[in-house]
Amino acid sequence: MSILETIKSRFRPVLSELAPRTSSALLEMIRPAQESRFGDFQANFAMPLAKQLGANVGARELATNILNRVKLDDFCEVPEVAGPGFINLRIRDDWLIESLNKAVADPRCGVQATESPRTYVVDYSSPNVAKPMHVGHIRTTVIGDALDHVLRFLGHRVISDNHLGDWGTQFGMIIYGYKHFVDRAAYVEHPVQELGRLYRLVNKLVGYFDARQQLPELRGQVQQREALLSRSQALPESDKKRSAELQRSQRQLKEAQDALQETEARVRELESEPKTAALLAAHPRIADDVLRETALLHGGDAENLRLWHEFLPNCRDEIQRVYRRLNVRFDFEYGESFYHDQLSVVVDRCLQSGIARESNGAICIFLDGFETPMIVRKSDGAFLYATTDLATIEFRARTWNPDVILYVVDHRQSEHFEKLFAAARQLGYHRIDFRHIKFGTILDDQGKPFRTRSGDTVGLEGLLDQAVQKAHEVICRLDDEKRNGRELSEEQRARIAEIIGIGAIKYGDQSQNRESDYKYSLEKMVALDGNTITYLQYSHARVGGIFRKAEVDRAGIRTSPGSIQFALPADRALAMILAQFHQALLDVIVDYRPNLLTTYLYDLAKAFHVFFENCPVRDAETEALRTSRLKLCDLTARIIEIGLSLLGIPVVERM
RNA sequence: GCGCCCAUAGCUCAGCUGGAUAGAGCAACGGAUUUCUAAUCCGUAGGUCGCAGGUUCGAAUCCUGCUGGGCGUGCCA
Structure with a gap:
């Protein structure tokens, strides 16, 4: 047992008797001393407890009373009551020495495995296997891996599961690329590199049409913000908020102009490369066609399925190479494709249990406290990642019966997980402690999300x-x-x-x-x-x-x-x-x-x-x-x- | 519009469900070396914890409002 746990265990009986309801919170107020002159540990519970017990109880007096009833002298020096009622504890040297002698002889350095192990599923990393890993995968991979190790070392049962993106639009892109642009010799020689090239090429072409489509909206935004700016300028000079409003409008206008310029520049750049321009002219509907290839794959089209089976091992090898270098391993890698045939089952179950209903052609789960529903089937019949996530919960619950599932994912997905967990509870998974282990963004020295100069994500x-x-x-x-x-x-x-x-x-x-x-x-x-x-x-x-x-x-x-x-x-x-x-x-x-x-x-x-x-x-x-x-x-x-x-x-x- | 998050030293960040005089590192300044690797250590200086109220014995921490910023917001993941 750790020293702190030992101390707590001594105070626990007395505190539970004095304050049955709040004793665990009070025990948490025992902690390492803030300064060495206060000893090794300090207990701060006497003040709040005195207040709780009544107006005429002094905290210092109470602290002394409690100390008289707690046995500490086998491992602590005589405790001190200081200030308004802090209890200062100093560990006896002989006891500290004894516990260190044990730690020295112990391969685990004195860390015992827990007596109450729990089962954890840790879901982390989860890259799209068709794309190279990038800077955004660092935090999820590194934090998830560490939590996995710490939990295991403490004696818990841990199942690490890499929820690979192996079934999405990226594969539509590769399939489209393969059908139209493959360099056979290169593919035979280095399949992974060639598939990567095809992905980047198709992504670039699709990105062009996306960008061009965005232009009218971006222009509209600039106009809108110009209007806002002139409105701020029209405010009377005497208005206190005028200068703040003006500054803000100017900044927002600049942001909109920059975004527009960047997009225009990207469009022009692609148009000015003769090879790219020719491809763009030859594939004007590439964005839709990529989605069609994806839909065909999901629909069981024999040719696309065959290609997918051919590509997937190569893509996975590529990802594994990076994991080997990072020294990261998973117990399981059940990707999205693994849940493919369960998605309609999950939707049916949501409908039957009454938590989901049709709305504007889509199947939606409406949840208390949320303005927008969680959509589990689009009006065109396609499923979403919310659907996959529910199917995944169902599988994990059935297969491993976990106490806790940790999702090590970007904080921007907070709302998705709040909805997902709420929906899962409605589906009957009350017993599982779902946790979104959220993390922040990696920024460059300007404080902007970390990207290359050309605006691409940085390769891992x-x-x-x-x-x-x-x-x-x-x-x-x-x-x-x-x-x-x-x-x-x-x-x-x-x-x-x-x-x-x-x-x-x-x-x-x-x-x-x-x-x-x-x-x-x-x-x-x-x-x-x-x-x-x-x-x-x-x-x-x-x-x-x-x-x-x-x-x-x-x-x-x-x-x-x-x-x-x-x-x-x-x-x-x-x-x-x-x-x-x-x-x-x-x-x-x-x-x-x-x-x-x-x-x-x-x-x-x-x-x-x-x-x-x-x-x-x-x-x-x-x-x-x-x-x-x-x-x-x-x-x-x-x-x-x-x-x-x-x-x-x-x-x-x-x- | 609505929702969530953030604001701590010149810079980068800690601060554990409210606790004693708010801490590190960098940068600045001053010391220590015939070394067990000085890749270190010791010291000095640096703060209205965004602003204004409130809760209480006690607030960076909890509540309200304000300012400034980030993110998310019905068929992407």
Whole structure:
């Protein structure tokens, strides 16, 4: 049990007796101390509880009373009541030492598996297999993978399921492209590249017609905003809001003009390329034809189905290549196509149970609190992703009987998931705890969604390459600057750069609060200081250096006799953090926030560096102290290693 | 129009269901090195937590209004 859980378990009986209804909330008010002068932990429940119990109960008095009834002296120093009624707790050194001795000897560093495992389905990544993966897939993949690992490590049953987009319009595009533009030789030689080329080509042509169709609307918007601007200008000078209105109208007009210009430029650019222009002239109805190919595929057309079966394995291989590089694995990859024959069944079930009805030709589920319905069948008879999502819930419930389903998806889909979960509950899935694990957008340094200069999304692999290259530069520079000359071979440098580069992207992402947007900065992610992967890796590698210099076997030290001991404050400070690894992982899964793990690891690395400065290990004053410090070092490195592995990042032994 | 989210140091961000004097990192300035890898550590400076009210022993956190921004909004995913 974590230290915090131990403390809570002691207070629980007394608090449940005093306040049966609110005791669990009150227990949550026991937490690590905010400042070291307040001890190791603080309990803040006395003030609210005093208020709850009545006007004439003093919080300090109440705190003292409670302390008299709670047994803590086997692992805490005598508690203090401070200020208006804070209870300050300091863990006894002998108890802390004992729990660390156990952690040192434990392959899991003191983290026990839960006694009440739950079954989680984690739905994340979910790319369209016909398109190259892009920057938008980073967060879902990295966060989902980390949650998967943390839950598993804590002893829960986890099923990771990659809900691949393998049945949508993108395949209509590839099929259309294949039928009209395929280069046979290239296809035979490198099918994946050729299919990718076909996808991009058709997407470009369709994009042209989309853009041209948008032009009238964009022009209308500019006119509308010009009108708004002149209306603001017409406001009397005395109006307080005039300048604000004016500014806003001007900005909005500029935005509309920019959007129009961009689109016009794109249209002109495509028209000016002779080859493209010829294709555009030859395929004027390509947008509709692509949809028709898709509809044929869904309708069971033999030829399109055959092509789909031929293309799909290639597309999936391509995606798997990226996952291998990212070191991400799924238990299952039931894509959209897997649910194809269930969609009409789901719609029928919605109709029969009365939660859905026909409206304007579409089958809709109207839900309380929502203005617009969730549409499960379009008026043309086609199904939507809401339909697939319901079919997926039905399948997962039947197959795995999960307690929780996590959807690691962009926050912009919040409303969709609120509706989906509400509909699922109406269909009878009350028992499942559905959670939308939402995350923010990755922005460029201007604060705009991260895109290439030409407005396309940024490819994921290119981003990885860039990070690896940047990491390589940093590794080489630092190795060259070493006092005794370079230590790493070219192969080592390349291998380390791959781990640090990809680790930088993963760690950089997960050190952000998942709900907020963040600015992508490669410089910051591979920086050497601050809360970065390099700082963590360096801390880990330094432990290796200590053991090498001291000529001690790391595995051997774990089982060697001798206890942890605290000679200096830095010994104890490091030990205190080491003892809280379990709690850090528990905190992560309360609200599914990996950044709580990165914060913990960063705190650990900082405490280790303070320890490193102040506490000689190899030349410790006594043999016993040397052993103690070696054990603390080893445990530090192992917790960093496990912690990073839970974030999907391997460690390097030297750098 | 309606709905959801956001606003914290010059910059990038934490701040865990209300708790003690709001924290990191970067950038700035000042120190520490015959090293267990200085890729580090110590220190200084920097804030009206968007604005105005309210709730209470206590508010960055909860409520209301306002300002500024993002996103979503019936047949895309």
